[in-house]
């Protein structure tokens with residue numbers, strides 16, 4: 001909310017789900033507000049749903065029929081468009097239908113309208129949020145909504161033998177920042193143990209040098225393209241300009257992490273990419289982020305800062321080493 005207030009003066013907010021979902025009102029036209037959000041994408045905003053229609057509900061059978069009629073009469077062309085229906089709700093809604101029942105009915109309406117109902121890769125999303133005695137309904141592209149996952153909550157399947165849940169953070173960063181790890185050759189993974197991030201980079205076909213005084217998961221050590229430097233990263237001796245990708249997930253003081261990453265810079269090729277998590281341990285997250293961006297900005301271009309769905313008390317930075 002603080003970030004939105006800065007880019008949309010006069011914006012006011014009503015909480016729909018504490019700490020998670022809020023309704024924003026502002027004097028701007030919808031298109032202008034969306035443009036402002038995209039121009040300076042807020043770090044902590046994962047998803048934005050325009051509210052094109054609001055519908056009163058009373059917990060009866062007419063709610064679902066009313067919603068179907070609203071979509072039927074939306075006067076939007078869904079013809080031949082891959083269209084996804086996202087349904088979310090807060091804890092205090094009188095909308096009793098399950099997401100799957102609602103989706104089944106709306107998918108049938110979409111087929112009537114000539115659309116192709118899809119779950120993945122939509123061109124248009126119909127986003128429905130049920131709160132109290134209202135349904136908030138919005139239409140938009142995944143780009144406008146910042147994500148094609150309901151509420152930006154991207155979920156990955158847990159795999160058998162997965163080394164750590166941390167792997168999901170690096171997977172999500174690949175999608176969120178439009179990266180392709182397979183395009184890189186040699187990664188430096190700082191604070192690598194037990195090795196979730198390393199395992200993903202190995203799967204993508206990279207050579208990996210992992211630095212961590214802690215043990216790496218035994219399943220990784222058989223890899224002929226993994227080198228584990230078992231020490232503090234500040235003491236590691238690394239070849240010059242050897243790595244085209246640096247990843248760092250140290251869960252450490254943001255300022256010490258920044259110093260360490262800056263000290264490792266000579267081992268990076270010019271223009272190398274970096275993906276770094278920043279722990280927000282203090283009460284002033286925006287100030288911490290500003291300071292880290294300033295420090296790292298001396299050697300890196302900060303391409304994006306985002307709190308990913310899989311980040312908890314942290315954000316992820318996407319950086320490029322200056323030439």
Ligand SMILES: C[S@@+](CC[C@H](N)C(=O)[O-])C[C@H]1O[C@@H](n2cnc3c(N)ncnc32)[C@H](O)[C@@H]1O
Nearest residue numbers: 164166191193194195196197212232233249250
């Ligand atoms: C959150 S864990 C990393 C999880 C890892 N990304 C994964 O996917 O499994 C943080 C790691 O950073 C390591 N670490 C903290 N300070 C470090 C330093 N100065 N040098 C190297 N590793 C460090 C810790 O030993 C710990 O294993």
